[in-house]
Amino acid sequence: MGIKIYGFWRSIASFRVRVALRLKGLPFEETPVDILSGEQFEPGYEAVNAERVVPTFIHDGHSIFQSMAIMEYLDDIQPEPRLLPEDVKERAYARSLALMTIADAHPLVTPRIRNHLAKTFGADVKAIEEWGKHWTTEGLATYERLLARRLPAPFALGEEPGLADICIAGQVVTAQYLKLELNTFPTVARLAGRCFEIPAFATSHPFEQPGFKTASAH
Amino acid sequence: MGIKIYGFWRSIASFRVRVALRLKGLPFEETPVDILSGEQFEPGYEAVNAERVVPTFIHDGHSIFQSMAIMEYLDDIQPEPRLLPEDVKERAYARSLALMTIADAHPLVTPRIRNHLAKTFGADVKAIEEWGKHWTTEGLATYERLLARRLPAPFALGEEPGLADICIAGQVVTAQYLKLELNTFPTVARLAGRCFEIPAFATSHPFEQPGFKTASAH
Known part of the structure; x- marks a missing residue:
């Protein structure tokens, strides 16, 4: 699948995405961005994520930000096991x-x-x-x-x-x-x-x- | 359909839900909850919305809170015109x-x-x-x-x-x-x-x- 995330150990939004990926059994690589020291504001990262936040989720070269949007996307591309019920x-x-x-x-x-x-x-x-x-x-x-x-x-x-x-x-x-x-x-x-x-x-x-x-x- | 919302004129989340309903052509009744004077913290409203926020969306007796969840629900029950793309x-x-x-x-x-x-x-x-x-x-x-x-x-x-x-x-x-x-x-x-x-x-x-x-x- 080729999934990469930019995250940070302390970021709760990164935690959410990690759990979602693991519940679905999707392998991923995580690159740390130290949001405590302000690494997210460096120009290199702004090119990755214009909002300058973690996580950024990259799937086959396509970027998605915001943990909720990422989790919904995971349910859209691989419905089982479901993160959201069908009803x-x-x-x-x-x-x-x-x-x-x-x-x-x-x-x-x-x-x-x-x-x-x-x-x-x-x-x-x-x-x-x-x-x-x-x-x-x-x-x-x-x-x-x-x-x-x-x-x-x-x-x-x-x-x-x-x-x-x-x-x-x-x-x-x-x-x-x-x-x-x-x-x-x-x-x-x-x-x-x-x-x-x-x-x-x-x-x-x-x-x-x-x-x-x-x-x-x- | 029987749609009712509890909202407030100044609430941006209420604004979002109002627009979504009108884009879909769904009629609704709005009951004001004055969040500037703290009406949302009164016990009567807590029974309606345990989070004590506006808006609350009620569809045939079923309550939904959080503007994003409400807008997604509207797309789920009446896909056209779409609020979210299909891709x-x-x-x-x-x-x-x-x-x-x-x-x-x-x-x-x-x-x-x-x-x-x-x-x-x-x-x-x-x-x-x-x-x-x-x-x-x-x-x-x-x-x-x-x-x-x-x-x-x-x-x-x-x-x-x-x-x-x-x-x-x-x-x-x-x-x-x-x-x-x-x-x-x-x-x-x-x-x-x-x-x-x-x-x-x-x-x-x-x-x-x-x-x-x-x-x-x-």
Whole structure:
């Protein structure tokens, strides 16, 4: 197939794409772009991704950006195993769940936001961490309210893990970065626990990436 | 069909859904939820939308939230006229463009963020406006770079307006709120101009909603 991604160990959007590829059994190569040191703003990378974000997904020379667009594309080119259910109402529910972190909770805690808070409001490390905890907790609370109304059985949409589970698991990884307790979000915690028992999720976890291991060794 | 939405005149996500419904010729009723005064946090609305955001889309009693999930659902239940192209690579491009505002630019300028900046960092009206201008300009600049690489002909994906155009037009409405000049984003400005010549876009513009007219009359 010839799939290449530009990603970063800490990027939750890169995590989502990694899991999706592994659930589908599609081999890929990942090239790291260090978004903490600002490598995404270098001209060479802008030619790859005009938005200067990770991940970028390249399939036989064709580029796609935005993790949700990439995951939908994977379902379009190789429907089985499905990331999105076939039933239209179920598809809509899966997408709604996915977008709660993709469009609401996660955009608020990315490096560019943290840097801008420091620059604009003089936010220190502690204030930036509190900002991250606030919005990440909001996201977890929303998921808990929703999953309590329709319990995972055992995954968000049913028997098999898919788009919604990937995105919820990513929200839980953000909580891990911030050392947030999940006690008050038991349904979310159980779902994420179930996900990380699956090799596609476990091997895609940020702490399992070579970049994290190198960074931690210093 | 029995379509109802809970929306708000100023909500860009509500704008997107309104345009999508009108492009498809689907009649709907809209119930306003004043997100500036915090009506979305009242218990009655939480029963409708556990995420406490607008819009909520209700079709024959079934609820869907998140504007992107709603627009995809509309394409699933009534494919013509299409919001997303049929070709898988083109679909991915449309979704990538849509998500640049849905997942990156727009989440940063919503009322809950503005309120949290004031509460946490003591940001005043001017500082909050500057925050909004910064991220809205970033979003416009990204669109300009991308559209310059593949010029709209005349819409982002070709002959007909669709998902990407709706989202780009919404980003331009945010710029209008902030009175940003579009001179440096000529391709974006031309595309949005073309969109707002179409009745589905023009009648869905926030300034054309009854709530805006009532608010301005005071």
